[in-house]
Amino acid sequence: MMASGPPFALGVETHEGLHALTRAIRAEEDGKELRKELAKNMREALKPGAAEAKSSIMAMPSSGLMSTAPALRSAVAKKIRPEVKLGGRWSGARVKAFKTKNVRGFPNAPKRLNRAGGWRHPVYGNREVWVQQHGKVDWFDRAFQGREGLYKAAVEQAMEDMARRIASRAE
Known part of the structure; x- marks a missing residue:
């Protein structure tokens, strides 16, 4: 590396670049x-993807218990959000559907609703009669189909902007 250049590589589109960027940030006074x-900027870059996933689950047809149970689709939609981690065992940015712990005793609702196989459950709590139920297959995956590059580029742009900002301080 040249003495007059930035203290790290500006190509931050890889994990090594992200690690170098976080090390450079730690070295700064602020x-x-x-x-x-x-x-925050990386999360902002992923917010449109999270909104698309939320609208996808809300578009799933609904029938069943009206007022006696919490709404499953809206509970799943509330648990979809962008996640950014800058250090530790996993570093990066992603949109994640978190577990729905207290909704109808169905903590894995986002995962099961996305599977082609669906899930099994007892009919109205009767443990002797079970049914197989299917959700909207790939609702989460389809929300990002064809747009993966767009979101990746937006996250990389946020990283590049921060790298340039830190590099300009070093000059």
Whole structure:
């Protein structure tokens, strides 16, 4: 690396680049604020994807219990959000559908609704009669189909902007 260049590589589209960027942020005096800002910008880049996934689950047809149980689709939609981690065993940005812990005793609802096989459950709590139920297959995956590159580029752009900002300080 040249002495007059930035303290790290500007190509941050790889995990090594992300690790180099987070190390450079830690080395800065206001590193904590820079790290928060980078995470915020990366989450902002993924928000349109999360909104698309939420609208996809809300478009799933619904029939069943009206007012006696919490709404499954809206509970799953509330648990979809962008996640950014800058360190540890996994570093990166993704849109994740978190578990729905207290909704109808169905903590894996986002995962099961996305599977082609669906899930089995007892009919109205009768443990002797079970049925196989299917959700809207690939509702989560289809929300991102064809747009993966767009979201990846937006996250990479947020990382590149922060890298340039830190590099300009070093000059």
